[in-house]
Amino acid sequence: MREFLLKDFHLHKRTIIVLGTLYPFYIGFVSSRINSPRLFALMSAFMYAIVVLILYTREDKFKAAGLALSLPATRRRIILGRYATGWLLMIGSWILGTAISLLWPGPGLKADDLVGIGAVLLILSYMTAVVAVFQPLTVQFGLAGVLVFLVGTQILGVLAMMFRASVRTIKTLLGSVGRGVDAAQASFGPAGAVAAVLIVLVLVNYLSFELSVLLFKRKEF
């Protein structure tokens, strides 16, 4: 797996350094201005996922996926490399963003909202939700897939604003992730909650990964 991490780092070094620094700073600033841990977690997950997403849209833009296919790797390992790089980048950005948030002065979120078990599980859950959707989309549709995803979520947002019922539905859907984490903590205690949520997250990632592999195996270059 090391070779895939090195490949992505060397090919996208500047993008990783610029976005991987800029976004955590922005998140740090936001953390000092808002007081909703749930909104903060959702926003952070989305921003960090975009860093990863941009890497693969760059490859798509240059039609460079053929390079990976000419290297000694199976298609399954290429996708595994994508998920590994993606998670490493998101976790790295998140750690940096959290450190900046803790140091950023302001009346916003408290330390427990950022690094408490509940907060950590919540952000991991949102990251998983975003990754589980956009990785198969980028594999199948490339840059177009990303645009579909971003435009699609914006249209959904506009529609939600138009229909109050939809707002409640989306709130319920997004809230269900948080409530799931809360329920797990209440039912299993802190340690049990961590285990239960992590098992679910690994399972969702695994299903998303298998879907991406299936789609990638069907692609021609």
Place this chain on the structure above:
Amino acid sequence: MDNALEIRGLRKAYKGFALKDVSFTLAPGTIMGLVGPNGAGKTTVIKLILNMVRRGAGEIRVFGFDALAHERTVKARIGFVHETPVMVEDAPLNAIKAAVAPFYKTWDERRFRDLAAEFGLPLSKKFKALSHGMKMKFQLALALSHHADLLLLDEPTSGLDPVFRRELLERLSDVIQDERKAVLFSTHITSDLESTADTITFLHRGEVVFSLPKDEVRETWAVVKGGRELLNGGGRGLFKGLRETPWGVEALTADVPAVRRAFPSDVVVERASIEDIMVFMDQGASHA
């Protein structure tokens, strides 16, 4: 010793084009020219070897290993030069090299540095800033730096100046000197084949017309020149393609003795060049 490359019954269908039961073998220590007009299926065959497109049917073995079942092992032994280089265009050459090298246990950094110096590659420049020829040189430097046993080159000489084209062809001859390595290169520049290839596989409209040692091609294929009598009688079936000229008729055949029997007099038989074969075969379907 296993063949460097063995392809059996390879099929691939696209809308309006199909590879039909392509089969040929490439022995170690040889250079094979994969030749045919544009759209014959040369690039598709190379992409199938690399599993860049999905095959409809058939089997591909590289040094005895199934190319699908042992994809990693097989690709580790292949060096690939693409007709249209596919890289992250705004990455510098050094970064691309650093991205590719960890995938190969046999990567030879010193060899890469030597080749880069020899080819005059500006390693700090971005890939997109290079000319087509320099991009091809860079790809070739990558392919040669992990001591690939099988080089797959897709139209490597197109867009190269004559000096580097000759250098490249000489280098290919050097590669196979140890008798364990092999080279498959596709081209429609037939003069490249005349000087370098040991065997020639001729593809036409998705089918292998022949896959033979170069000398055998020279002995087998001929251009027959004569009057309009070539157009008449049962002998016409001996021709793969023909064309009418202001002076008579020229035709391509793979059976010279039969042509001599069918047209005992007034025909001239000349050895066919690869270019002759390509031109006549392309005209064959509409004129023969």
